[in-house]
Amino acid sequence: MERAGMQEYFGEVRAYFAPVNRTTETGTVFDPSVSFDLNNPPSPWVPLGLVRNFKRVAKSTLGTVRSGAAGVAQVQYRKLTDARVSVDFCEWGKLQMALAASSQHMNVLESAGTQARASGGVAKAGQPALAGSTATLILLDPSVLSNYAVGELIVVDVNYMAGMTELGTGISGGVVETSVQPDCDAVRRVSYNVGCVSAITATGLQLNAPLLGGAPASGAQVQKVVAFVDHEGANFFQEWSAVFALEEASGGRVYFYYPRLQASAPAEETVAAVASGVSMTLLHAEFAAMAATDANDGESVVCYRSYVPMAGTPAY
Amino acid sequence: MQAAKDTFLKTLATRLAVVNPARTVIVDGASRAAVLTVENETALPAGTVLGTFLLSWEGAGEVVPEGPLMYVDCKVSYGSEGTSDMLGTDRGRVVTAMDAELLRISEPTHAVKCDYTKTPPAGLGSNIFWTRPVMAAPTDANGVLMRTAAVRVFLFAEVG
Numbered sequence A: 001m002e003r004a005g006m007q008e009y010f011g012e013v014r015a016y017f018a019p020v021n022r023t024t025e026t027g028t029v030f031d032p033s034v035s036f037d038l039n040n041p042p043s044p045w046v047p048l049g050l051v052r053n054f055k056r057v058a059k060s061t062l063g064t065v066r067s068g069a070a071g072v073a074q075v076q077y078r079k080l081t082d083a084r085v086s087v088d089f090c091e092w093g094k095l096q097m098a099l100a101a102s103s104q105h106m107n108v109l110e111s112a113g114t115q116a117r118a119s120g121g122v123a124k125a126g127q128p129a130l131a132g133s134t135a136t137l138i139l140l141d142p143s144v145l146s147n148y149a150v151g152e153l154i155v156v157d158v159n160y161m162a163g164m165t166e167l168g169t170g171i172s173g174g175v176v177e178t179s180v181q182p183d184c185d186a187v188r189r190v191s192y193n194v195g196c197v198s199a200i201t202a203t204g205l206q207l208n209a210p211l212l213g214g215a216p217a218s219g220a221q222v223q224k225v226v227a228f229v230d231h232e233g234a235n236f237f238q239e240w241s242a243v244f245a246l247e248e249a250s251g252g253r254v255y256f257y258y259p260r261l262q263a264s265a266p267a268e269e270t271v272a273a274v275a276s277g278v279s280m281t282l283l284h285a286e287f288a289a290m291a292a293t294d295a296n297d298g299e300s301v302v303c304y305r306s307y308v309p310m311a312g313t314p315a316y
Numbered sequence B: 001m002q003a004a005k006d007t008f009l010k011t012l013a014t015r016l017a018v019v020n021p022a023r024t025v026i027v028d029g030a031s032r033a034a035v036l037t038v039e040n041e042t043a044l045p046a047g048t049v050l051g052t053f054l055l056s057w058e059g060a061g062e063v064v065p066e067g068p069l070m071y072v073d074c075k076v077s078y079g080s081e082g083t084s085d086m087l088g089t090d091r092g093r094v095v096t097a098m099d100a101e102l103l104r105i106s107e108p109t110h111a112v113k114c115d116y117t118k119t120p121p122a123g124l125g126s127n128i129f130w131t132r133p134v135m136a137a138p139t140d141a142n143g144v145l146m147r148t149a150a151v152r153v154f155l156f157a158e159v160g
Helices: A094-101 A142-147 A186-190 B002-019 B091-105
Strands: A010-019 A046-058 A061-067 A072-080 A083-089 A105-109 A137-139 A153-157 A194-200 A204-207 A221-230 A239-248 A253-263 A268-275 A278-289 A304-308 B024-027 B030-033 B035-037 B053-062 B069-080 B110-115 B122-130 B139-141 B144-156
Touching (some): A010 A083, A046 A268, A083 A094, A083 A239, A083 A253, A094 A105, A094 A221, A094 A278, A105 A186, A153 A186, B002 B030, B002 B035, B002 B069, B002 B110, B002 B122, B053 B091, B069 B091, B091 B144
Antiparallel strands (some): A010 A046, A046 A083, A061 A072, A083 A278, A137 A204, A153 A194, A194 A204, A239 A253, A268 A278, B024 B030, B053 B069, B110 B122, B122 B144
């Protein structure tokens, strides 16, 4: 077999994120032995499109045990394990904004406009999602369906109840700030269960993609989302599992898998000029890799690099 | 390099048959997806370039001196004189539709290189890959609106 195949050329870099269970701090496992369709990744991986300026920085440091008057090196040991990664998201979306903002990311709920607030005023009342709703079809009382239109964004989640600490069904989108008494919409303001209405049926709202948190929980309500907002200075840290894939061109594919990535930089943008008077604004994000345990060898690791060679490529 | 050129032609033709099954050309009495290579055809049907993606192979060379990766440039020509129903005024729309088709059949920008002299075609153990088409400004001659697009195709020379 030809050695030329060992010279790899790649196309674009694509990003995929999946939730981390914040209670157990367990990430979503990416298994390179299983086929991963870049255009239709398996659930719960969410495709976040192309990224630019993908940069990995390993900050791990090593120490050396020395002996003798000459200080001859005898053995090395790992003093510190640390890895960082930064990207610019080419696409704007709720999750891209959240990751690039680092703190909680909020849904601006449709309001009556009577009580202005910087992250969205007092919202119009939600409507109950009826039993039998799924992650893609939200059943509602038929009398309220005329309030909705195709193309609108909605959020589907439960009311805030006293005693809740982490907010969001299925995926934690924020924590309760103890100095304030949240209103009943507090969960829906940070929930990731947001979808776009693709059709209105006789019984409910069809969404163009499944809610990330799955079928609505009992007691969930529906409200319209008119914008997204993040704010600098909040306490919550976004934490997600991530896969960055180098698209194959010459044959092989490379994955960089981070079991737990925490956003580690404030909201910034990268501006790329396209033409005079026109620029592309990318969402800049930086992350710190958190530890996870490899189930095969029990080692505590922060990231993986996988290479899937084209069939027939020599190993050495 | 011949296998790379054959693979590029076959890949675009196969994808065009999916993207727009109606875009076909009759060659020697047989209907084919409307992607042809100039050097493969001894006698192109009259007016072939209208409604057909015509590939012309141009310069070639090593990407890095004495390295295994080579390139060969491809010019894709296509055009339209419009439809008689519209008295030719829709020629721009036809060319614009072909622009979109060319972009679609160019993705993904890689394919497994095969030896098409064998039946069935045999994989040669590497990919070819290419740049996205760069479209030049259209030209207008004798009522025909023409477009050319440039694509650079990369291949490993020693494997076919």
